[in-house]
Amino acid sequence: xxxxxxxxxxxxxxxxxxxxxxxxxxxxxxxxxxxxxxxxxxxxxxxxxxxxxxxxxxxxxxxxxxxxxxxxxxxxxxxxxxxxxxxxxxxxxxxxxxxxxxxxxxxxxxxxxxxxxxxxxxxxxxxxxxxxxxxxxxxxxxxxxxxxxxxxxxxxxxxxxxxxxxxxxxxxxxxxxxxxxxxxxxxxxxxxxxxxxxxxxxxxxxxxxxxxxxxxxxxxxxxxxxxxxxxxxxxxxxxxxxxxxxxxxxxxxxxxxxxxxxxxxxxxxxxxxxxxxxxxxxxxxxxxxxxxxxxxxxxxxxxxxxxxxxxxxxxxxxxxxxxxxxxxxxxxxxx
Numbered sequence: 001x002x003x004x005x006x007x008x009x010x011x012x013x014x015x016x017x018x019x020x021x022x023x024x025x026x027x028x029x030x031x032x033x034x035x036x037x038x039x040x041x042x043x044x045x046x047x048x049x050x051x052x053x054x055x056x057x058x059x060x061x062x063x064x065x066x067x068x069x070x071x072x073x074x075x076x077x078x079x080x081x082x083x084x085x086x087x088x089x090x091x092x093x094x095x096x097x098x099x100x101x102x103x104x105x106x107x108x109x110x111x112x113x114x115x116x117x118x119x120x121x122x123x124x125x126x127x128x129x130x131x132x133x134x135x136x137x138x139x140x141x142x143x144x145x146x147x148x149x150x151x152x153x154x155x156x157x158x159x160x161x162x163x164x165x166x167x168x169x170x171x172x173x174x175x176x177x178x179x180x181x182x183x184x185x186x187x188x189x190x191x192x193x194x195x196x197x198x199x200x201x202x203x204x205x206x207x208x209x210x211x212x213x214x215x216x217x218x219x220x221x222x223x224x225x226x227x228x229x230x231x232x233x234x235x236x237x238x239x240x241x242x243x244x245x246x247x248x249x250x251x252x253x254x255x256x257x258x259x260x261x262x263x264x265x266x267x268x269x270x271x272x273x274x275x276x277x278x279x280x281x282x283x284x285x286x287x288x289x290x291x292x293x294x295x296x297x298x299x300x301x302x303x304x305x306x307x308x309x310x311x312x313x314x315x316x317x318x319x320x321x322x323x324x325x326x327x328x329x330x331x332x333x334x335x
Contacts, residue, residue, distance in 0.1 A: 001070070001297075001298050003026075003027060003028060003029050004027060004028040004029070004070050004071060004294050004297060004298055005028075005029060005031055005067060005068070005069040005070045005071070006022070006028055006029065006030050006031065006069055006070070006071045006072075006073065006294075007030070007031050007032050007033070007034070007060075007063050007064060007067055007069045007071075007072055007073070008030065008032070008033045008034070008042075008045060008051065008072075008073040008075070009033075009034055009035075009036050009060040009063075009072060009073060009074050009075070009076065009084055010035065010036040010040065010042065010073075010074060010075045010076025010077075010080070010084070010098070011035060011036075011040050011041050011042030011043070011044055011045060011075075011076065012040075012075060012076050012077055012098075012164070013075035013076065013098035013125065014075060014098060014125040014127050015045050015048075015073055015075040015098075015125075016044075016045070016048055017125060017127045017130070017290070018073055018075075018096055018125065018290045019045070019048050019049065019050060019051060020286070021288045021289070021290040021291040021294075022050050022290075022291075023049050023050060025291055025294070027294065027295060027298055028291075028294050029050075030050045030051060030054055031054065031055070031063075031067040031069060032054055032055040032056065032057055032063045032066075032067055033045060033046060033051055033054055033055075033056050033057070033063075034056065034057040034058065034059060034060040034062070034063040035058075035060070035076075036060060036074070036076035036077070036080045036083075036084050037076070037077070037080055040076065040077070042056070060072075060084070060088075061087070061088075064088060064091055064093065069093055070093065070094060070297065071093060071094045071095070071096060071294065071297065072088055072091075072093045072094070072095055072096075073096050073097075074095060074096070074097040074098060075097070075098040075125065076098065077164075077166055077172055078098070078100065078103060078172060078173055078174050078178070078179065079103055079171060079172045079173075079174070081097055081098055081099075081100070081101060081102070082101060082102040082103075082107050082108070082110075082111045085097060085101070085111050085114070085115070085122075086110065086111060086114055089114045089115070089117075089118050089120075090118075092118065092120060093120065094120045094121045094122065094297055095115070095120060095121075095122040095123075096122075096123055096124075096125065096290060096293065097122060097123075097124055097125065097312075098124070098125050099124040099125055099126065099178075099179075099182050099312070099315070099316065100124075100174065100178040100179070100182055100315075100316040100319055100320070101124060101312060101313060101316045102316060102320070103171070103174035103175075103178065103320075104320065105317070105320055105321075108313065108316055108317060108320060111313075112313050115309070121293075121296075121297060121302065121305040121306065121309060122309045122312060123290075123293050123305065123308040123309060123312055124308075124311075124312035124315070124316070126182075126183070126186045126190075126308075126311070126312065126315070127183075127289075128183050128186060128187045128190075128248065129186065129187070129190050129287065129289055130286040130287040130288070130289045131248075131263055131286060131287075132266075132282040132283045132284075132285070132286065132287075133261040133262060133263050133266065133267065133268055133282060134187050134190060134191060134250065134261060134263075135282075135283050135287050136261060136268040136280045136281065136282050136283065137191045137250060137252070137259055137261035137268050137280070138190060138191045139280065140259050140268065140270050140280050141191050141192055141193075141252060141254075141259065142193075144256070145256065145257055145259075145270060145272045145274065145275060146252060146253075146254030146255075146256050146257035146258060146259055146270065146272055147254040147255030147256030147257065148226060148228070148254055148255045149192040149194060149224065149226065149228050149252050149253070149254055150228045150229075150253050150254060150255060151228060151229055151230070151231075151251075151252070151253040152188045152191075152192060152194075152224065152228070152229075152230040152231075152250065152251070152252050152253075153230070153231050153232070153249075153250065153251040153252075154184035154185075154187060154188050154230065154231070154232040154233075154249070154250050154251075155184070155232070155233050155234075155247065155248065155249040155250075156180050156181065156183055156184050156232070156233070156234045156235070156246070156248055157233075157234075157235050157237070157238045157246065157247040157248070158180065158235070158236050158238055158245060158246050159236070159238045159239070159240050159242060159245050159246075160207075160208055160216070160236045160237070160238075160240070161240070161245070163211060163214065167211050167213070167214040168210070168211030168212065168213050168214055169213055170213040173213055173214055174323075175203070175213070175215060175323050176203065176214060176215040176216070176218055176234060176236070177201060177203065177215070177218050177220065177234065177319050177322050177323045177326070178316070178319040178320065178323065180218075180234050180236075181201075181218055181220060181232065181234045181319055181322065182315050182316065182318075182319045183248070184220070184232040184234060185220075185222070185232070185315050185318050185319065186311070186315055187248075187250055188224075188230050188232070188250065188252075189311065189315070191250060191252060191261075192224070192252060194224040194225050194226055194228070195224070195225040195314065196222040196223065196224060196225065196230070196318050196334055197222075197223045197224065197225055197333070197334050197335050198222060198223035198331055198332065198333055198334060198335075199220065199221070199222045199223075199318055199321055199322045199325055199331070199332050199334060200220070200221050200222075200322070200325045200330070200331045200332070201218060201219065201220040201221070201322040201323065201325045201326040202218070202219050202326050203215040203217065203218040203219075203323075203326045204216075204217060205217075207236075207237055208236060214236070216235060216236040216237055217233075217234070217235045217236075217237065218232075218233070218234040218235070218326070219231070219232070219233055219234075220232040220233075220234070220322055222318075222322075243264075244263075244264050246263065246264070247262075247263075247264045248262070248263040248264070249261065249262045249263070249264070256272060256273045256274065257270060257271050257272035257273055257274075257275075258270070258271050259271075259280075266282070267279055267282070268280040268282065292304065293305055293308065317334070318334065321334060
């Protein structure tokens with residue numbers, strides 16, 4: 001494989017994060033863009049490098065047949081994500097998909113079986129793994145400076161801003177736990193390396209009742225695979241005048257210390273029994289996680305990609321069961 005051929009399907013989501021990794025990447029080339037469904041606006045990605053000037057197709061199957069890509073980016077309205085993945089299973093293309101991978105358990109199981117049967121490699125756009133603050137937090141945790149995680153806290157707070165009309169339709173949006181809460185589950189998993197064994201949640205819409213299916217506040221708790229516990233808050237109530245769109249934060253209480261990492265404050269602060277109070281230096285720029293995914297395909301190195309595939313399905317499942325917990329008022333055992 002001299003160069004990885006890539007196409008982009010859809011006009012919503014985090015394709016810009018993948019594009020950022022593609023800029024200047026000599027080993028990969030974007031060949032075209034197409035909507036995931038008739039009438040979808042994909043102009044946002046046409047205006048971003050490397051999408052500028054690339055051929056725009058009216059139909060993504062036509063595009064795939066014409067370009068014969070190695071990798072398909074799927075980033076569109078949330079109910080369409082699994083439909084596109086299932087529709088391209090016969091192409092043999094590897095997939096970088098927006099999250100969540102499905103809006104219900106039967107569809108998730110169908111997508112997972114399809115991907116595993118085809119043998120392609122898939123990762124969800126779990127973009128917060130690339131943020132310097134969380135990369136620094138993982139480095140601290142992996143060093144053993146705070147010991148083993150006992151309690152992990154995560155926060156995801158966004159401005160409401162302007163939301164698509166379909167955010168108010170449950171069959172198209174699915175819920176805020178799957179769209180936003182998955183990031184909190186993910187960065188706790190990323191920093192600590194721990195999976196989740198039980199989950200419970202509550203959710204409601206109080207401040208944005210014009211879109212009742214889009215919960216503007218969610219609280220989640222989980223048991224971690226080492227017996228520790230995690231709590232997460234998710235909301236769309238960050239003031240519009242706040243200096244940043246999001247306020248994303250993690251705190252890990254360990255057996256030997258505590259760390260806190262904040263995207264808003266741009267820092268990672270640690271208190272350790274051994275080293276006292278210190279601030280962990282942040283890496284320069286975002287980690288190029290999607291560039292690595294592509295290079296792993298090129299070089300035939302599957303281990304990291306397969307782990308991201310496992311995590312992508314696992315975290316989607318956790319969020320779907322957390323939504324079920326909120327709707328049924330009970331703990332859900334994930335084991």
